[in-house]
Amino acid sequence: MNENLTIIDIARMAGVSKSTVSRVLNNEPRVKPETKEAVLKVIEESGYFPSEVARTLVKSKSKLVGLITPFQCRSFYRNELFRDAFTGLTQVLKTYDYDIITSSGSGVELDTIQKFVRTYHVCGVILLYTIPDDPSLHYLLENHVPFSVIGACEGFTGINQVTYDYQAAMVEIVDSLLEQNRTRIAFFASDTGLSTTRSYIEGYRTGLERRGMPVLEKYLLDGMEEEQAIYSALRRYQHTHTMPDAIIASDDIICCHLLRFCQEEKIRIPEDMALFSLENGPVNEAVGISCINLDYIRMGNLAGKMLIDTVEHGQTTRIQLNHQLLHRRSSQKSS
Amino acid sequence: MNENLTIIDIARMAGVSKSTVSRVLNNEPRVKPETKEAVLKVIEESGYFPSEVARTLVKSKSKLVGLITPFQCRSFYRNELFRDAFTGLTQVLKTYDYDIITSSGSGVELDTIQKFVRTYHVCGVILLYTIPDDPSLHYLLENHVPFSVIGACEGFTGINQVTYDYQAAMVEIVDSLLEQNRTRIAFFASDTGLSTTRSYIEGYRTGLERRGMPVLEKYLLDGMEEEQAIYSALRRYQHTHTMPDAIIASDDIICCHLLRFCQEEKIRIPEDMALFSLENGPVNEAVGISCINLDYIRMGNLAGKMLIDTVEHGQTTRIQLNHQLLHRRSSQKSS
DNA sequence: TTGAAAGCGCTAACAG
DNA sequence: CTGTTAGCGCTTTCAA
Numbered sequence: 001m002n003e004n005l006t007i008i009d010i011a012r013m014a015g016v017s018k019s020t021v022s023r024v025l026n027n028e029p030r031v032k033p034e035t036k037e038a039v040l041k042v043i044e045e046s047g048y049f050p051s052e053v054a055r056t057l058v059k060s061k062s063k064l065v066g067l068i069t070p071f072q073c074r075s076f077y078r079n080e081l082f083r084d085a086f087t088g089l090t091q092v093l094k095t096y097d098y099d100i101i102t103s104s105g106s107g108v109e110l111d112t113i114q115k116f117v118r119t120y121h122v123c124g125v126i127l128l129y130t131i132p133d134d135p136s137l138h139y140l141l142e143n144h145v146p147f148s149v150i151g152a153c154e155g156f157t158g159i160n161q162v163t164y165d166y167q168a169a170m171v172e173i174v175d176s177l178l179e180q181n182r183t184r185i186a187f188f189a190s191d192t193g194l195s196t197t198r199s200y201i202e203g204y205r206t207g208l209e210r211r212g213m214p215v216l217e218k219y220l221l222d223g224m225e226e227e228q229a230i231y232s233a234l235r236r237y238q239h240t241h242t243m244p245d246a247i248i249a250s251d252d253i254i255c256c257h258l259l260r261f262c263q264e265e266k267i268r269i270p271e272d273m274a275l276f277s278l279e280n281g282p283v284n285e286a287v288g289i290s291c292i293n294l295d296y297i298r299m300g301n302l303a304g305k306m307l308i309d310t311v312e313h314g315q316t317t318r319i320q321l322n323h324q325l326l327h328r329r330s331s332q333k334s335s
Numbered sequence: 336m337n338e339n340l341t342i343i344d345i346a347r348m349a350g351v352s353k354s355t356v357s358r359v360l361n362n363e364p365r366v367k368p369e370t371k372e373a374v375l376k377v378i379e380e381s382g383y384f385p386s387e388v389a390r391t392l393v394k395s396k397s398k399l400v401g402l403i404t405p406f407q408c409r410s411f412y413r414n415e416l417f418r419d420a421f422t423g424l425t426q427v428l429k430t431y432d433y434d435i436i437t438s439s440g441s442g443v444e445l446d447t448i449q450k451f452v453r454t455y456h457v458c459g460v461i462l463l464y465t466i467p468d469d470p471s472l473h474y475l476l477e478n479h480v481p482f483s484v485i486g487a488c489e490g491f492t493g494i495n496q497v498t499y500d501y502q503a504a505m506v507e508i509v510d511s512l513l514e515q516n517r518t519r520i521a522f523f524a525s526d527t528g529l530s531t532t533r534s535y536i537e538g539y540r541t542g543l544e545r546r547g548m549p550v551l552e553k554y555l556l557d558g559m560e561e562e563q564a565i566y567s568a569l570r571r572y573q574h575t576h577t578m579p580d581a582i583i584a585s586d587d588i589i590c591c592h593l594l595r596f597c598q599e600e601k602i603r604i605p606e607d608m609a610l611f612s613l614e615n616g617p618v619n620e621a622v623g624i625s626c627i628n629l630d631y632i633r634m635g636n637l638a639g640k641m642l643i644d645t646v647e648h649g650q651t652t653r654i655q656l657n658h659q660l661l662h663r664r665s666s667q668k669s670s
Numbered sequence: 671t672t673g674a675a676a677g678c679g680c681t682a683a684c685a686g
Numbered sequence: 687c688t689g690t691t692a693g694c695g696c697t698t699t700c701a702a
Contacts, residue, residue, distance in 0.1 A: 004395075006695055017673045022697060032671055049453035053391045054695035058678045060339075062388070064436070069425070077422040078617065087412040090404070094439030099455075101399070102425065102435045118384035120434075256621030263623075282413065283618045286591030288598075341679055352689045357681060367687055389679035393694045 005048040014042040025050055056121050064101045065093060065307060066116035066125040068109055068136070075190065075225035079251045080279045081296050085128055085150055088300020096308050098123070109136045117145050124307040126150065129194045146310035148303040150296075152195040160306040162299045162319045166196055169292050169323045170203025171210075173248060173276050176325065178211050180333045182246040182274055186219040188230065188258075190250035197250065200278065204248070219244060230257045243267070246274035246331070252281040255289055275330035288329030295321065340383040349377040360385055391456050399436045400428060400642060401451035401460040403444055403471070410525065410560035414586045415614045416631050420463055420485055423635020431643050433458070444471045452480050459642045461485065464529045481645035483638040485631075487530040495641040497634045497654045501531055504627050504658045505538025506545075508583060508611050511660065513546050515668050517581040517609055521554040523565065523593075525585035532585065535613065539583070554579060565592045578602070581609035581666070587616040590624055610665035623664030630656065 007025075011018040016035060023031045024039045042048075056062040067089070070076045077083075086100075093100060101120060103112045113136050116122040124146035130137060132154035140147045141159075148160035177185050187204045189197050205215050218236075223229050237243040249255045255277045259269070267273050277284055277291040284291045302319055309315040342360075346353040351370060358366050359374045377383075391397040402424070405411045412418075421435075428435060436455055438447045448471050451457040459481035465472060467489035475482045476494075483495035512520050522539045524532050540550050553571075558564050572578040584590045590612045594604070602608050612619055612626040619626045637654055644650040 007697095008695080018696080019673060019698080020671085023672085026697080030671060035671080049449065051392070051456070051695050052454040053388055053397070053456055054678090055697075056388045056678095057386070057392050057680090057695080058697045060678070077418050077425075083412050083418050090412075090437065090439045099439060100437045102437065114384060119387040121386070121388055253617045256617050260621040260623075282588045282591050283622075286595040287618075287622060288595075342681095343679080353680080354682085354690080355688060358688085361681080365687060370687080386679050389694090390681075391694095392679080392696090393681045395694070 005046055007050065010039065010042055010046065010048050013046065014039045060121050061123050062121045063098045064116075064120060064122045065089070065098050065304070066113065066120070066122040067100050067102045068112055068125060068127050069102055070109070070129075075251075075253070078253055079190075080281045081128060081150075084296030085126075085300035085303070088297040088302075089126060089304045090300075091297075092301045092304035092308075098304075098308065110139055113139060113145075117143065123311045124148070126303055126307060129191075129196060130154075130156075131193050132195055132198065134195075146307055148307045148310075150299050150303045152199045154195040154198065158316060160303070160310055160316055160318070162302040162306065162321065163196075164292075164294055164321050164323045166199035167203035167206065169325070170200045170248075171207040172325055173292070174204060174207025175211075176327070177246045177248075177274055177276070177331065178207070178213065180246075180274065180331075183213070184219065184242065184244040185213075185246040185248065186221065186244035187248045188224040188233070188250060188254050189220070189222050190225040190254065192222040200250075218242065224250060224254050227257060230254060231261065234258075234261050238265075243273070245272065246276070248276045248278065250278050252277050252279045252283050252289075252291075256283065259287065259289075269330050270332045274332075280326070284326075284328070290328045290331035291326050293324045293326050340381055342385065345374065345377055345381065345383050348381065349374045395456050396458050397456045398433045399451075399455060399457045400424070400433050400639070401448065401455070401457040402435050402437045403447055403460060403462050404437055405444070405464075410586075410588070413588055414525075415616045416463060416485075419631030420461075420635035420638070423632040423637075424461060424639045425635075426632075427636045427639035427643075433639075433643065445474055448474060448480075452478060458646045459483070461638055461642060464526075464531060465489075465491075466528050467530055467533065469530075481642055483642045483645075485634050485638045487534045489530040489533065493651060495638070495645055495651055495653070497637040497641065497656065498531075499627075499629055499656050499658045501534035502538035502541065504660070505535045505583075506542040507660055508627070509539060509542025510546075511662070512581045512583075512609055512611070512666065513542070513548065515581075515609065515666075518548070519554065519577065519579040520548075520581040520583065521556065521579035523556050523559040523568070523582055523584045523589050525558070525560040525589065527557040535585075553577065559585060559589050562592060565589060566596065569593075569596050573600075578608070580607065581611070583611045583613065585613050587612050587614045587618050587624075587626075591618065594622065594624075604665050605667045609667075615661070619661075619663070625663045625666035626661050628659045628661050 007018045007021050011021045021039055024036045103115055113125060116125060125140060127149045129151055130149055130153045137156055150162055152163055152166055153161055174185060191197050208215050221233055247258055255275060258275060262269055262273055269275055275289050277289050280291045280293050306317045342353045342356050346356045356374055359371045438450055448460060451460060460475060462484045464486055465484055465488045472491055486498055487501055488496055509520060526532050543550050556568055582593055590610060593610060597604055597608055604610055610624055612624050615626045615628050641652045
């Protein structure tokens with residue numbers, strides 16, 4: 001009920017010292033059961049909430065997990081990874097009584113991380129993406145800040161990571177497309193700087209080269225999170241009569257645009273064009289788009305659990321989940 | 336560079352007292368320019384970060400905005416509102432140097448809010464949904480905690496709110512459907528307890544009754560965020576030969592399921608069935624689903640700005656944005 | 671098993 | 687314009 005109760009108020013009301021109250025709050029063993037009960041009763045009845053802020057100040061470690069999200073990049077928030085990983089993370093953190101802080105950053109991830117660590121004393125950090133040899137990771141490692149990476153992570157080992165074998169998955173996709181005698185397979189990627197995307201690209205190359213197919217620049221495109229980029233690429237193909245007969249898209253939104261373009265231009269799916277999404281959003285099933293069944297919610301769950309394990313027990317884990325291709329209408333055999 | 340610098344270290348390095356450092360940190364006017372510059376230089380060079388935690392403790396007010404998200408409700412995180420409002424909020428908070436804390440709650444929103452307020456001393460709260468006479472709002476009001484509501488909010492006035500006229504929008508949708516001589520118009524709602532949904536329902540009723548059409552229970556369904564609920568409703572219609580000739584869906588995911596069902600069952604859109612989504616996600620445009628053009632990013636922006644205005648200047652604002660119907664293929668005239 | 675006292679890093683009077 | 691001092695609410699030695 002009451003407003004700004006402090007540990008001292010509780011101590012007074014229970015007739016003990018604030019140290020004792022602190023002890024029961026922290027569930028320390030060296031408290032007489034009866035005392036503990038009495039204190040607990042007072043806490044219960046008074047509606048007292050201990051200040052996480054004060055606790056953080058003295059321990060210089062909070063129960064906040066920093067979630068790094070990019071600066072000024074709408075497309076990121078629109079993809080499945082963000083919301084599903086967020087959901088998974090939220091679920092598991094709730095269980096362990098941690099909370100999430102997301103910062104609105106200043107353009108550079110490292111700044112955000114430093115802010116998390118130095119000004120908010122986060123107990124750990126979750127990274128939804130990394131770049132090769134990521135400076136953020138070096139910072140976290142040097143400063144012994146626990147963290148978990150979701151997705152590929154070039155250049156680091158012995159860290160918390162939950163990932164898929166993106167490269168292998170991509171090879172399988174390319175293979176399945178080649179088996180249908182598709183010869184102009186494009187990859188509309190959305191951020192080729194990220195390690196995860198690089199893995200996909202590696203798989204794309206490998207898949208093609210293994211079958212003796214050339215890797216053409218015009219079919220391996222970056223920056224396709226921009227609507228404009230998609231349509232201008234498509235127009236270019238039209239003008240040069242080099243329209244792909246299969247497109248692999250980094251995310252579902254790109255797929256939606258492709259779908260729309262094909263409808264307008266009377267390009268039949270899958271006869272004239274196969275579509276494959278690297279995300280598994282709700283659209284795909286409804287509209288029959290083939291994709292990989294990456295479980296981002298699970299990744300969020302696991303990444304959160306790993307982080308807590310590091311924070312509380314110093315453990316480090318790496319998990320590689322198994323992927324699976326979901327072949328749907330959009331990538332059926334055309335001829 | 337260095338690790339755990341405090342204000343005292345900076346004071347020593349700059350040859351002043353920590354109060355002075357504090358003053359330049361808080362940009363107080365009463366500091367000699369040269370002193371200020373010297374201190375700033377030391378801060379810059381040392382890589383010092385002031386502790387937001389300590390500051391919060393003494394001011395009992397942080398620069399954290401609490402974002403309430405529901406407990407164990409995946410569908411929520413999957414809808415457009417969450418990610419777009421989050422994006423918009425993030426954008427504006429960045430500008431004013433605030434951050435977001437999201438809590439993983441304990442099942443009841445009020446608990447989460449109390450935790451925000453009492454243990455983290457958030458400077459304000461953003462609500463993405465409310466129920467009529469919401470206890471959370473009463474708590475916030477009573478405790479003078481600044482907050483902004485996104486969406487409808489029954490039972491409260493004089494609060495920060497950014498909303499649309501959901502009821503009017505729904506009337507327009509129903510009208511446009513009736514004009515096409517659709518006579519079995521269903522509304523697949525996703526959470527009829529929320530004020531926003533209630534506004535829509537109000538509009539649904541009004542729209543039908545105005546034209547002398549009955550409001551049938553079987554066509555006004557709740558809980559449709561569950562995939563199962565959607566399909567069982569649809570099956571029921573089939574068995575009783577009462578399949579609607581128009582369905583208005585609370586969100587895009589419901590729409591996707593409807594789309595899928597119609598494809599499988601050879602129900603033609605829009606000939607046999609019109610579809611209208613109450614969200615404006617990326618799918619709609621691609622697949623040609625009619626919808627309202629609600630701008631959730633803008634709502635997030637505005638709600639954040641309002642909150643900051645309240646926190647910093649005690650202002651209160653209510654904004655009702657203008658909606659617009661986006662008529663696409665899924666709701667074209669059938670006959 | 672408990673209490674007293676000393677901080678954690680910062681802000682905010684109050685003097686000077 | 688600047689320094690001194692007293693806390694903010696909590697944890698954590700150290701004694702008792």
